[in-house]
Amino acid sequence: MATPANEVPAIEVRNLHKSFGDLEVLKGIDFSVMPGEVVCVIGPSGSGKSTLLRCVNRLEESSSGQVLIEGDDITHPDADVDALRSRIGMVFQAFNLFPHLSVLRNLTIAQQRVRRRRRAEARDVAERTLERVGLSDKIDAYPSHLSGGQQQRVAIARALSMEPDMMLFDEPTSALDPELVGEVLAVMRDLAREGMTMMVVTHEMGFAKEVGDRVVFMDDGAVVEEGPPQQILTDPQHERTRRFLQMVG
Amino acid sequence: MTKRQKQRLVRGVLYLVLLAGVLAVGLLADWETTRRNFFNAQLAREMFPDVLTIAARNTLLYTFLAFSFGLVFGLVLALMRLSSIKPYRWLATIYIETFRGLPALLTIFLVGIGIPIAFGTRWPTLVTITLGLGIVAAAYMAETIRAGIEGVPKGQMEAARSLGMTYTWAMISIVIPQGFRIIIPPLTNELVLLIKDTSLLFVIGTTPATKELLKFGRDLLNTHANATPLIVVGAVYLAITVPLTQLVRILERRNARSR
Numbered sequence A: 001m002a003t004p005a006n007e008v009p010a011i012e013v014r015n016l017h018k019s020f021g022d023l024e025v026l027k028g029i030d031f032s033v034m035p036g037e038v039v040c041v042i043g044p045s046g047s048g049k050s051t052l053l054r055c056v057n058r059l060e061e062s063s064s065g066q067v068l069i070e071g072d073d074i075t076h077p078d079a080d081v082d083a084l085r086s087r088i089g090m091v092f093q094a095f096n097l098f099p100h101l102s103v104l105r106n107l108t109i110a111q112q113r114v115r116r117r118r119r120a121e122a123r124d125v126a127e128r129t130l131e132r133v134g135l136s137d138k139i140d141a142y143p144s145h146l147s148g149g150q151q152q153r154v155a156i157a158r159a160l161s162m163e164p165d166m167m168l169f170d171e172p173t174s175a176l177d178p179e180l181v182g183e184v185l186a187v188m189r190d191l192a193r194e195g196m197t198m199m200v201v202t203h204e205m206g207f208a209k210e211v212g213d214r215v216v217f218m219d220d221g222a223v224v225e226e227g228p229p230q231q232i233l234t235d236p237q238h239e240r241t242r243r244f245l246q247m248v249g
Numbered sequence B: 001m002t003k004r005q006k007q008r009l010v011r012g013v014l015y016l017v018l019l020a021g022v023l024a025v026g027l028l029a030d031w032e033t034t035r036r037n038f039f040n041a042q043l044a045r046e047m048f049p050d051v052l053t054i055a056a057r058n059t060l061l062y063t064f065l066a067f068s069f070g071l072v073f074g075l076v077l078a079l080m081r082l083s084s085i086k087p088y089r090w091l092a093t094i095y096i097e098t099f100r101g102l103p104a105l106l107t108i109f110l111v112g113i114g115i116p117i118a119f120g121t122r123w124p125t126l127v128t129i130t131l132g133l134g135i136v137a138a139a140y141m142a143e144t145i146r147a148g149i150e151g152v153p154k155g156q157m158e159a160a161r162s163l164g165m166t167y168t169w170a171m172i173s174i175v176i177p178q179g180f181r182i183i184i185p186p187l188t189n190e191l192v193l194l195i196k197d198t199s200l201l202f203v204i205g206t207t208p209a210t211k212e213l214l215k216f217g218r219d220l221l222n223t224h225a226n227a228t229p230l231i232v233v234g235a236v237y238l239a240i241t242v243p244l245t246q247l248v249r250i251l252e253r254r255n256a257r258s259r
């Protein structure tokens, strides 16, 4: 990618380590995402993909190393974590919508509490983002009345209504019935096309190939190789990558 | 005998035992004495309307005060137990274990009599009552509330935090409301226990205007040497508590279904 030398990465991970007790899960990760870039992270189960993603917005405390969000160190003890997080949208495998709140409240509650937006303004933003994910008619529904695909699209809309600078996705389609995967990927594809910076942990190789600017292959807590999707997915340099790709078909 | 026949025989015998029991009670009991001493209509009629306007009202008022105090203070204790600051956790644990381990009556004596004697001050009756019952109720409710909060999936807090909400706001607007939904049935059970525990309050002394149900009934029992008042206040207790326990049953069934 031809990026100006002075451009600050949206996400920059420097020598990141993370252990759970004796188990070292991340073994020195170096890695960055440039503004507007879509990076897909692939790798076998247990390789540390989720942990890496969760360290990026500090849902997980790293053991050592740094994570810079647009140049600001989120791992620094004095960092304003809440303010930084509000610039990073996150989408979970299990959706994690707030089941006691309507779709509208799911989308406005953080806008009002964190962005200090007025109700009417927050509602306007919510209506616009719901339209982007094609769910304007569900504004008054409760999450339990939506299909999995619709719930995940609401979850994406909830993150978008904070107008974040970047989005993190942790296997957003893994909990969905096969026939519902497409609608979620379509929303993500639109987002990428609009220039959103995205870091996507996924098993959807088709999506990675089509939408990703770069693919990162992780194994056993380390980045094994990274590069353009074409190269990584069809002509990997490392034996471990090759074996993984054969396994997932 | 086949297994079926054996089962039928056992059932037949059980019905016979039941019939014999009913007959024995019906023939041997002294119905006239029972009626006069437990179901004296005249005496029962005289208890109205005071049994409702004073006694039941006080029972409900004391329950409400103690429950409100227990709920608020119990929530504070539950949050302390979940705190990342160790001394808070210790304090809450010590409090909860102490007041769940002591007889409720001891706490009521302590608040209602021990403290006034020690410091020579008397709090207003309602304050004494609220604390006497509420201190214990808070200990029980704290554990219930903690279980409710812990029952909310971790992803809820994470989703809220990932949107930039502070821990406090995420607790208040996301976790606690869902936790309470889970614990409405056990909290209602605690409400029923509390209604019955108001009957312990007589030990701190009452005036005619502050009597709760049981004290009201006991005083009439003593003046009339007749147990009818106990039957009447018992019926009033049941009229309050049985609908609540039925409500719990409905709520639990609905919770089970929604899961």
Ligand SMILES: Nc1ncnc2c1ncn2[C@@H]1O[C@H](COP(=O)(O)OP(=O)(O)OP(=O)(O)O)[C@@H](O)[C@H]1O
Pocket (backbone or CB within 6 Å): A020, A023, A025, A043, A044, A045, A046, A047, A048, A049, A050, A051, A052
């Ligand atoms: N909270 C935790 N406590 C202890 N160990 C954990 C915790 N979270 C993750 N791990 C361990 O860390 C390792 C990496 O987990 P992680 O969830 O990051 O893997 P992953 O690459 O996302 O796998 P998957 O594809 O199955 O989601 C695993 O061995 C997992 O058991």
Ligand SMILES: [Mg+2]
Pocket (backbone or CB within 6 Å): A049, A050, A051, A170, A171
């Ligand atoms: Mg994972």
